[in-house]
Amino acid sequence: MMLDKVIAAASAQAVRRVWIVSDLQQQYPQRATHCMTRAVDDFLSLRMPCDAVCYLGDAVEGHDPGFLMEMARMQREQLSRVQAPVYYVLGNHDFDYFAYHERTLSGMRLPFWEFVRPLPQWHTQETLSDLYYTADLGEFALCFLTDHADAAGRWYTTHGEIRGDSTLYPYTPDDYRAVMAQVAGLKKPVITLSHYAFAGGNRAAPLYDRFLPLPDNVRMHFYGHAHIGDAVWAGKDCHRKIAAVDGQPVMQVDVASLENYRGSAIRSVLLEWYAAGEIGVLFRNHTLRCWDDCLLTRPGDGLRAGEAAT
Secondary structure: OHHHHHHHHHHOOEEEEEEEEOOOOOOOHHHHHHHHHHHHHHHHHOOOOOOEEEEOOOOOOOOOHHHHHHHHHHHHHHHOOOOOOEEEOOOHHHHHHHHHHHHHOOOOOOHHHHHHOOOOOEEOOOOOOOOEEEEEOOOOEEEEEOOOEOOOOOEEEEOOEEEEOHHHOOOOHHHHHHHHHHHHOOOOOEEEEEOOOOOOOOOOOHHHHHHOOOOOOEEEEEEOOOOOOOHHHHHHHOOOOEEEOOOOOOEEEEOOOOOOOOOOOOEEEEEEEEOOOOEEEEEEEOOOOEEEEEEEEOHHHHOOOOOOOO
C-alpha cells in the first residue's frame, strides 16, 4: 500500500523515534492484558527501535487494589520488552482509587504511580505537586505537563480543574507562565506532552489556558484523554486526531487510546525526528495491525507568523 511505502521511506531517515501511548484505562485485568499485549506485540513487530516511550496517563481505571496491582505488574512486564525509558504523566483515572477511598486514607494515594515510580525503566515527576518535568533527547527536548496533587490529599487536579480545597492550590497563572519561560530557555525545539489538550484540541483542559501562548520553540503537542471513536465523551470531534492550538500555528495530536472498548481501536502514535528537523507523526492501529494515517511537517511549521525557518 502507498501509506506503508511512504512510512517505510521516511522511517529510514529517522534520527530519533518516540512511541507515544495513552489511556489503557481498564477496570478488568484480562481486558487490560489483552489490549497492552496486542499493542506491544504489534509495535515490536515493526522493528522500529525507539529512544523513549511516552505514556500519557490513565494506565488504569477503578479502585480495586488487587486489580490495580495486577495491571501495574502486567504493564511493567510488557513495557520491559521495549528497550527504552518510559516517561509517565498522571491522568484523571490515576486518581480513581483516592477519590473512592478518600475518607479512609491519611493522604494522597496513587497506586499505579507509586508502583512504577521507583522502577529503573520508568520516569515521572519527582514529587506529586510538580507541574511538569523535562527530558532531553539531543536534537529536541520533551516537556511533560502532568496532573499534580497535594501529598496530604487536600487538593489535586484532573480534567484541567482543581479538586478538593482550591484555596490551598499553590500555583498562580504566573507559575504556569514560568513553566513556559523554562521551556523557551531550553534553546532547542520542544515537544510538549500531557494527558490533556490545549484549547483547540479534543476535551481541552481549562487550566492549560494559563500556559498559553506557547513559546516559539514548541513544535508540537501530544495528548490523550479523548479516546478516538468515543462519541459519548469526545462528541462531534471523536474522530479528530489533529488540531491546532487556538490562535497559534502549533499542531496538537490526540494519541488515545490503548483500548478498544470505549475507543474504536487499540491505538498509538510514533513520533519520528528527521535529520533536517522535519517531524513525522505515524498513527498505528494495533487492532488491525496497520497504519491509519501519517503527518509529515517541515522544520518551520511551528514558527510564528513572520518568522523564517533557519
